[in-house]
Amino acid sequence: MNFRKTFKTVATRPEFAALAIFIIIAIIFYGINENFLNRRNLRVLFTISPEIALIAMGATILMVSGEFDLSVGSVFALSGVIMVVLTNAGVNPHLAFTIALIMCIFVGLVNAFITLRFGIPSFIATLGTMFMVRSIAIVIVKADFPTFPMEEMYWLRAIFANPIPGTVFRMSFVWFVLITLLLIFYLHRSNYGNWSYATGDNPAAAAAMGVNTTSVKIRNFVLCSFLAGLAGIFMVLRTRAAFPSVGVGYELQAIAASVIGGASLFGGIGTVFGACVGAFLLKFLDNGLVMARLDVNWFRFAVGTLLIFAVIANTNLRRIANKMRD
Amino acid sequence: MSESIIKCENLNKWYGSIQALKDVSIDIKKGEAVGLVGDNGAGKSTFIKILSGVHKQDSGNIYFNDNLVNIKNARDAMALGIETIFQDSALAPTLSIARNLFVGREPTKFKIGSFGLMDKEKMATESIEAIKKVDLDLRSGDEIVENLSGGERQGVVIARAIYFRTKVLIMDEPTNHLSVKETAKVLKWIDKLKSEGTTCIFITHNLHHVYPVSDRLITFARGEKIADVYKKDTSVEELTRMITHD
Numbered sequence: 049m050n051f052r053k054t055f056k057t058v059a060t061r062p063e064f065a066a067l068a069i070f071i072i073i074a075i076i077f078y079g080i081n082e083n084f085l086n087r088r089n090l091r092v093l094f095t096i097s098p099e100i101a102l103i104a105m106g107a108t109i110l111m112v113s114g115e116f117d118l119s120v121g122s123v124f125a126l127s128g129v130i131m132v133v134l135t136n137a138g139v140n141p142h143l144a145f146t147i148a149l150i151m152c153i154f155v156g157l158v159n160a161f162i163t164l165r166f167g168i169p170s171f172i173a174t175l176g177t178m179f180m181v182r183s184i185a186i187v188i189v190k191a192d193f194p195t196f197p198m199e200e201m202y203w204l205r206a207i208f209a210n211p212i213p214g215t216v217f218r219m220s221f222v223w224f225v226l227i228t229l230l231l232i233f234y235l236h237r238s239n240y241g242n243w244s245y246a247t248g249d250n251p252a253a254a255a256a257m258g259v260n261t262t263s264v265k266i267r268n269f270v271l272c273s274f275l276a277g278l279a280g281i282f283m284v285l286r287t288r289a290a291f292p293s294v295g296v297g298y299e300l301q302a303i304a305a306s307v308i309g310g311a312s313l314f315g316g317i318g319t320v321f322g323a324c325v326g327a328f329l330l331k332f333l334d335n336g337l338v339m340a341r342l343d344v345n346w347f348r349f350a351v352g353t354l355l356i357f358a359v360i361a362n363t364n365l366r367r368i369a370n371k372m373r374d
Numbered sequence: 375m376s377e378s379i380i381k382c383e384n385l386n387k388w389y390g391s392i393q394a395l396k397d398v399s400i401d402i403k404k405g406e407a408v409g410l411v412g413d414n415g416a417g418k419s420t421f422i423k424i425l426s427g428v429h430k431q432d433s434g435n436i437y438f439n440d441n442l443v444n445i446k447n448a449r450d451a452m453a454l455g456i457e458t459i460f461q462d463s464a465l466a467p468t469l470s471i472a473r474n475l476f477v478g479r480e481p482t483k484f485k486i487g488s489f490g491l492m493d494k495e496k497m498a499t500e501s502i503e504a505i506k507k508v509d510l511d512l513r514s515g516d517e518i519v520e521n522l523s524g525g526e527r528q529g530v531v532i533a534r535a536i537y538f539r540t541k542v543l544i545m546d547e548p549t550n551h552l553s554v555k556e557t558a559k560v561l562k563w564i565d566k567l568k569s570e571g572t573t574c575i576f577i578t579h580n581l582h583h584v585y586p587v588s589d590r591l592i593t594f595a596r597g598e599k600i601a602d603v604y605k606k607d608t609s610v611e612e613l614t615r616m617i618t619h620d
Contacts, residue, residue: 060518233491237491237492237494238489238490238491238492239480239482239488239489239490239492240489241492242469242473242476242477242480242492243477243478245466245468245469245473246466246469246473246474246477246478249466249467249468249469250465250466250467252460253460253464253465253466253477254466254477254478255428255448256426256428256448256458256460256464257448257452257477257478257479258447258448258449258452258478258479259477259478260449312468316466316467316468316469317468
């Protein structure tokens with residue numbers, strides 16, 4: 049009886065399964081190469097993982113409310129490019145930072161407007177803006193890459209990117225934890241979160257219960273874009289370079305992370321924690337393959353396998369768990 | 375029984391060039407159970423969609439408790455105390471009973487504008503209270519709606535109506551797809567709602583189901599109201615004839 053109950057809990061909370069796989073993978077890679085979990089490599093892992101995790105959390109929240117955003121990879125590049133180019137042009141770097149994030153919010157609004165106003169699938173709407181935003185990012189830097197304004201960005205780097213002495217973390221990790229907590233609050237504890245689930249699950253029922261499903265979706269489109277832009281800024285401040293070509297393929301990695309973390313492509317299911325686990329899982333896998341001295345090109349193969357496995361497991365476990373009544 | 379709760383005067387609704395409602399006037403009294411019958415496309419769905427705020431009438435007036443009202447959306451209807459249960463779309467299946475009961479009206483611990491922190495404890499205890507009222511054998515409000523039978527789902531929806539002290543409950547095919555046993559249960563709940571003073575309006579294809587609980591039956595055909603009779607003055611046979619030979 050107890051086993052049944054435990055099984056049911058795990059089956060209906062797929063993020064725990066993802067967490068288990070994550071731990072297993074970490075142990076395997078550690079077994080292959082002890083350096084996988086040494087200070088230096090942990091520093092790398094905790095630097096790159098939060099960036100994709102921020103994007104994945106945004107993608108999950110949007111998916112919960114029933115929409116997709118494929119433009120996140122482009123937005124990821126755009127925000128850093130805008131910030132650096134504006135600063136180089138003499139704009140106050142903090143103002144440039146703010147403008148860059150406002151532009152990301154604007155992209156989110158455009159995504160929402162195209163999708164909701166014309167009633168087309170967000171998959172297509174954001175595929176369009178994915179190309180458009182990427183193009184804009186490249187045009188802004190004139191297909192070159194701008195020099196990084198080291199002096200002007202001193203404070204931004206100190207606040208968002210520098211390593212915290214004595215730890216394996218950077219400042220971006222602190223922000224990531226803070227934002228994750230806020231997003232957990234938003235999606236799981238607030239009424240807006242409940243409306244997001246209801247909207248993605250059954251828009252007609254949500255609307256009949258007085259939920260303004262359009263505002264719910266607009267809000268989540270904007271949130272998703274904003275988080276992608278912020279992640280892009282973190283990366284630029286860390287690497288001290290604004291390449292207009294970064295983040296290609298991140299949109300699909302973010303969706304993969306969401307799905308591995310238990311989110312449903314049909315809306316109404318997914319958790320912030322699951323998105324985090326999914327994102328960390330992907331980055332640990334990527335890095336672990338390198339550390340194990342395997343051909344890194346197997347990364348995509350591994351992600352693909354994991355993705356298919358996760359979706360099959362989630363769908364079927366859920367079905368089985370639903371049939372069980374204690 | 376003579377006080378009216380919803381009074382409609384000359385409602386008209388067009389979808390493009392098709393007139394879905396033609397000069398429909400209906401006066402529904404407090405505490406009545408009214409069945410709306412008619413074939414597909416007769417106008418009964420359009421009528422309830424106007425009452426529930428999904429569509430807006432093109433002309434005509436609606437009075438609620440003798441006050442002229444303007445129902446622009448579902449929120450307006452709910453603020454008046456009109457709750458609608460649409461077929462297959464009343465609940466979010468992947469959410470728990472507790473979350474479903476309170477969608478759009480979550481009790482909050484604090485609020486900034488419309489954004490608030492849900493009071494989960496209150497949602498848990500109140501949802502158990504609410505489902506108890508409809509004699510549902512469900513131990514907790516955490517059960518996912520997907521796992522419930524069709525009849526239990528209707529029970530949750532009716533529990534919601536009772537909980538929020540709905541004045542008018544509109545049900546679209548409340549007994550569709552239900553087993554005989556579950557149908558009996560739903561009809562019992564409707565009786566309970568009536569006894570608590572809730573006005574019930576239901577749309578139905580199956581006259582036999584609603585006939586026992588209805589006080590009054592209104593027949594629609596081609597967007598018009600063609601009959602409006604008290605049950606005591608009619609019979610299932612007569613009504614069926616009306617629907618099929620209009």
